[in-house]
């Protein structure tokens with residue numbers, strides 16, 4: 001294990017444009033359940049295609065907010081963990097240039113990362129489905145978190161949709177542009193806590209590998225790109241990332 005951490009640190013320290021790609025596994029140590037993990041996920045009980053599509057949202061927003069309420073509550077309570085902190089530290093020391101994340105919880109920014117591409121959106125704002133007014137979440141989230149109430153637009157009373165990407169919706173264009181441009185430039189990509197099952201996370205590492213970038217994967221479970229990784233560490237990101245950051249700092 002120490003050798004793997006040493007090698008990961010060396011790749012990152014000598015990179016000119018390292019980036020990170022994170023998924024649900026980096027937020028599970030903060031108490032946010034992985035949607036997809038067997039037995040515990042929100043999606044075990046309900047088929048997401050019945051509630052978490054843009055079509056279902058338009059037809060039945062009450063059902064959507066009832067379904068999302070436990071996740072909204074856990075995001076509200078969550079604090080960044082040592083893995084988020086390690087990535088923020090690596091940005092501050094000039095190692096990591098961008099964190100691309102599938103997570104909607106905003107924990108990277110709360111840990112101190114400033115360069116973050118949220119490719120599945122975020123929960124800091126919502127948009128009115130009728131007049132497209134953008135509303136900060138503080139103004140409506142308390143009843144959503146308390147009892148799954150449907151939030152309404154302060155201007156026209158239309159239904160507010162959180163700025164997260166639902167099935168059937170396009171990914172946020174600006175975040176995706178940042179993510180793809182950084183991936184094209186990167187010479188090292190650190191994948192942390194993503195099983196690389198969902199697009200675009202499934203595709204970006206292949207884009208990086210395609211132009212010769214090194215791939216470091218830190219994840220508890222297997223991914224389809226494990227055999228392509230220059231360094232593969234099967235472990236908890238909250239344990240491993242601080243050790244990698246520490247190793248970079250003390251390499252002289």
Ligand SMILES: [Zn+2]
Pocket residue numbers: 128129130131132133153154155156157158
């Ligand atoms: Zn409105």
